[in-house]
Amino acid sequence: MSDAPEVTPAPAPSKTHEPHPLDALTGGAFSAATSGERAARIREWLATQPAPEQLQEVFKELSARDKGAARAVRERLDEIRRAKAQEAIAAEWAEKAQALLAAPKLNIADALAWQRDAAKAGAPLSREPLATLKAQLAERVKVIEDLQHRVQVQREAAVLLAQRIEVLSTKPWRDAQAALEQLRADIARWQTQADELTGDASWASVEARFPPLLETSRTQLLAVWEAFEAALAQAVAAAEDAQAPLPPVPVWAEELRAARGLPSEAVARPERPAKPPIAPEVREKAEQAVRSALAVLEQATAEGQGKASSAAAAALRAVLKEHGKHIGAALEQQVHQALVAAGELEGWQRWSADQVREELVAKAEALLQRPEGQALGGRKMQETLRQLREQWKQADQSSAPNHALWKRFDDACNAAHKVVEEWLEKVRAEAAQHRAQREALIEELKTWAQTQAQALAAAGDWKGLQRALHQFAERWRDAGHVSEKVFAELQPLWKQAMAEASAPLEAAQKESLARRHALIEEAQALAAAPSLRIDAVRALQQRWQAEAQAVPLDRKLEQKLWESFRQPIDEAFQRKTAERSKAEAALSARDRAVIEAARALEAASASGDAQQIRAAMAALDAALHAPAVPEPGAAPAAPAAAPAQPAPAAAESEQNQPVAPVEYTQIAPESEAAEAAGAAAETVAPAPAAAKPAPRPVIAVRGDDRPGAQKNLPATHPHGARPAGRRDARPEGGRAAFGRDASRTGERAGRGGYEGREGRGERAERAPRLGDAAFRAQREALERAQLALKKLAAQAHGEVLTHLLTAWEKRDPALVPAAQQLGVRVSAAQRNAWVQALSAAPTASAADAEQSLLRLEIAAEVPTPAEQLSARRLLQLQLLTRRNEPAPAQTWTQDVAKLLAAPYDAAQARRLQNVLKVLLRNK
Known part of the structure; x- marks a missing residue:
């Protein structure tokens, strides 16, 4: 081992994330930890109104990281783009x-x-500025219209002044001299107003037809x-001066001639030679020719036809040159008025038609100037060009043509038609x-019909065959658009191939149709x-379903056949239901009593009184178990047993009803004399038609199903004698040998069974069916009553808990509910213990109160708050160790x-309320 010190490796330097270049610009949006924080910082940065270049750069970087935060930047960019577009449009239209x-x-x-x-x-x-410009244009238009x-x-005023002068010419010259100054002032005023009109700045914008009118x-x-x-x-x-010449006005000249003592002009004037x-x-022929030309004009x-009016005016002028000297003055005046109106219309329509033509030229030239995203397609372009040319034709029909505008319009339409030609080539290829x-x-359909269609027909899979034919039809409909000529050529071939493929199915459908008609019959x-x-109807319906599932038909035809099949059966069932x-329409006395008792129970349920509800329920139960009351005027029910064979109507009714448990009763035979007397009474004195016959009891008799027994003979009563060979064979006398009276084998009481084992008499009479x-x-009244009782019990339970908790809060023993209100689960002694706990001052500690609450929640099996779950588990472990507790x-x-001995706490009160809801409930 070396004594050299151990070298500890230096820790690797942690990676340092460099801040994003745009992080400082956006206020730390790129370094934010969450998306919500990033979006909030982006919104704060947008509030500073950054430049569009910065917005574009931030959006490019941020959209790859967080699309949600980048949405706000994108919306700001879209808003700026829209604003720029609006400004450009506004500037263009402002110019x-x-x-x-x-x-x-x-x-x-x-x-x-x-x-x-x-x-x-x-x-x-x-x-702005379009709002101001719009107002200025509107004001300018208003001024022009006012002019x-x-x-x-002014034109009407000129006519009125001329009429005044004409009227003064028919009066004495002294009256005219008296009105001269006033008339001169009016004429001068009219001229001044006319000069004001012509001197107005907007006079040049007036329509071309108004200045000539004023000047005329x-x-x-x-x-x-x-x-x-x-x-x-x-x-x-x-x-x-008597030597002065007379005025040219006839009235004044006559007046002056009379003043000079000269004879009248009519006497002095020599007669002019009359015209031939x-x-x-000749006059009639000339006027007829002029009137016909005038009517056309x-x-x-x-x-309002400008071209037609021009031609008609020219024709009228030609007629006037030939016959003008032979017509009367009135017709001549009418001709001149018509010519003047035609001239005005011609000038006005020529101007308006040129305006329409200029607009059409602008539309045609704008077709090729659209942006790429708004360019028209081939069909839309073709329809637009057709509409523009039709509108140009209409403009040419209403006025004289304009060749210069037509040249521009035709060139623009021809240039735009190249798009249509490209589209037409594409359509032809498709x-x-x-x-x-x-x-x-x-x-493909012909090949399939020769192979697979025959196989499906042989296998009887008609639905598969129909499904395949339907798929072929769908493919034919979705095969694309062709011209009408090509479709007319291919459609007969398709129908022929489809008819060959569907021939087996059509034959099967024809046979199925015949079978279904037979089922309908x-x-x-x-x-x-x-x-x-019913059994025959059910079997017939099953045959119909099998036929419908085997061979499919057209939906409408199949539905029509099914309605024809179902209608007679439905009518038969409706007839049976009506009978x-x-x-059942006539209610018996017992039914009426039950209905009245049910209504009384519903009224009691609505009152909300539990005692009334229980009393009404008891009354309804008594009405349900009351014996039958015979109807007034009805024949009394015969005590004898009903005949062994049921009536046909009863048998028919029983076929449709569910099988009920069979009750076996002993048939008491009657004497032959009684039977004869009953038959004679029925024959001689039949019951009146208005009287309702008494219901005849139906007695079910079970056949003997033992081995070797004859099934067509009724078996002996089940409580009668047993065969001798059985182990439980009894001596002769049957039940009498065991101390039971055989006469007690009559009818059993409804739902009650036998009343006793010893000394039983005949069974109690069963109540008739409701x-x-x-x-x-x-049934509905009982359901509502039970629901009302449940609601009242829940309401009373809630009030009891509220009073108990209020007594704890106020520490008032008088507010503790009575033992009867608390229920059977709390005895009087236990209630007294609660009262004593509330009477004394709070003595229990918080720990004891909490432990009591945990024990109560364990006893009631209710959830404990999350903060007390550990304490509850600990208490449960402690309880497991205490065996005898x-x-x-x-x-x-x-x-x-x-718990009531402890101080009041709102949270503990809520927990106690949840516990007592379970523990005080009467189970």
């Missing part, structure tokens, strides 16, 4: 709105389209006013593949029989007294 506002001419349709398209694109119209309305008002009204009004003013000045001059008269047939104008699959499936015959044979219900309504009523179940009343 469009500012461009509309900055334009010298604003179109109302463009302003409304901006708001609609911005909402479709998802722009935040409720946020257009004022133009219409101005020109007409000024022309009428100037002519009126000049004529009035000439009239004033003619009134002052127009032949009536008015119809086209009313329908259709060829689907056709090949269907043809292969047809060949048998069911109808059984139902029509006077007495329903039985009629027999009806269904009475039986159910008494009584068990806790025998001394639990003394343990309760010791």
Whole structure:
């Protein structure tokens, strides 16, 4: 051994985890021990509003470690991304709105389209700056609409002023001179308002049809006013100077001529040569031609058809060139009004159609500018292009075409149609593949029909054959889409192959259908029989089930056949049930008494009084065991035994009832005279129809099943004489030899048996059987009464425990319940011990009280709190060593007294309550 000191190896240095580079940035999120702590630190870091680059870096590192904590970072990134997208959309639509506002001419349709398209694109119209721009556009549109309305008002005002001037021309010139100044002021005011309209900043945005209307009204009004003013000045001059010329107004000229003493113009004016008269047939022909052309124009104008109205107006002008000089003034005025309306419609529809065309061009050009995720598929693109072209056709039909816009629209549609061509090529390839699959499936079905279908038919596995055919049909339906032409070509081949494969099954189904119709006829015959044979019905149903399980049919047909099979049997059973219900409908006096007693018991159960409930139960029991009371007007029951053979109706009823225990009774034969008298009474004086016949007792007689006995003869009474060869053979006289009276072999009392061994008379009369309504009523009433008694007992038990614990808490012996309330398990002496423990001051220690509680919990076998389990196990071990000491179940009343002698504790009170719930219960 060396004396060198032992070298102890140095401990290996422990691994030191380097902190994550982002741990300091996120406040220690990467070094957190649990996921919840990590998520909390991430939320605190997010509250500092970090930069998007930091968020992206933290999410990339954290998502690989903890997806739950990274969810908050991802949501913040999504929120920032959405905000950026919203800002970009808002900026784009803000630029469009500012461009509309900055334009010298604003179109109302463009302003409304901006708001609609911005909402479709998802722009935040409720946020700034779009909210302000939206309000500005709405205000601008409102101003333009107000200008257009004022133009219409000015036009009407011009018409009214012209009418005033015309009315003044029909009155004396002095009245016109008096109204001249007021009329001049109104004309000047109208011109001022018209100048204000044309000088408005938004006048350039007014629709194109309104400025010509205002200018036309101005020109007409000024022309009428100037002519009126000049004529009035000439009239004033003619009134002052007799040599001055007369005014051109006929009324004023006549007035001045009369003032000068000159004759009337009608006398002085030489007659003008009349125009040569127009032949009536020429006028009629011309007016008819003009009216037909006018009707066409008015119809086209009313329908709003721009192209049709233009053509009709041109046709009307051509007719006017030929027949215009032959028509009347009224028709000529009507023609001019229709031409003016057609011109306005043509200009308006040309402008509106161009707006529609520009919108269609924008839609067509936007089809190829969609993002990759929002690109339209082939079918959707084809439908969209078809709809756009239809809308363009409608626009061309309503107005003149626009070739420049059509060129742009057609180029955009042709470029977008390349997507449709690619999709169509793909569809054609899939259709060829689907056709090949269907043809292969047809060949497979033909092969299967020649091999496996015949094997299944020979084995009788019709369900397997039908299942296989159903699988083939499902595969045909899921074989893919083909064109209508190809489907029409392949469908007959598929039907032919399916018919060949399903031929054995169809033949079997036809035979099964014939057998089922035969079973239906048998069911109808059984139902029509006077007495329903249950065994025959059961056998018939079993045959039907076997047939249904062997050969499957169509679900609807099978259900229809089953209903036809079941209907006559159900009707027979319903008829039988109705007859039985009629027999049970009339309640006997005993049934009514039982029902009344059951109702009284239910009322007592609802009252909550235990004494009333027990009294009602006793009354119900007395009603159940009361002897039969004959119905008023019913014939008295015959004391003699019933005939040996039961009636057919009774036999039929007994076939459907469960077999009850047979009670053997001795048949007391009657004299022949009595039988003859009974028969004569039944023949001569039949019972009235209204009287209910008394029930006839049915006596079961067991046949002799001993070896060598004749089974068709009834056996002797079981208590009669035994055969001589048996060991228990008795002397002649039977039971009389053993001191028993043989006459006591009558009917046995119901449920009571024989009343005594010595000196027994005849058996007590059995109570008649209850009806269904009475039986159910008494059973439900008894169940409710028993439940009510249980609830009352539980309630009383809880009140007793509450009073006892309250007495312990207040240390008041007067609150201790009486011995009767405590139950039979607590005697008066034990109750007095509890009272004495509560009367004295608390003397028991906490340890004694705890040990008493443990003994009580052991006696009641209730769980002990977790902190006292060790003490309970220790006490149980100690009790095992004390052999002669009584068990806790025998001394639990003394343990309760010791516990009551200790100070009150709420926790111990709850444990005592759980113990006494078990120990005070009456078992």
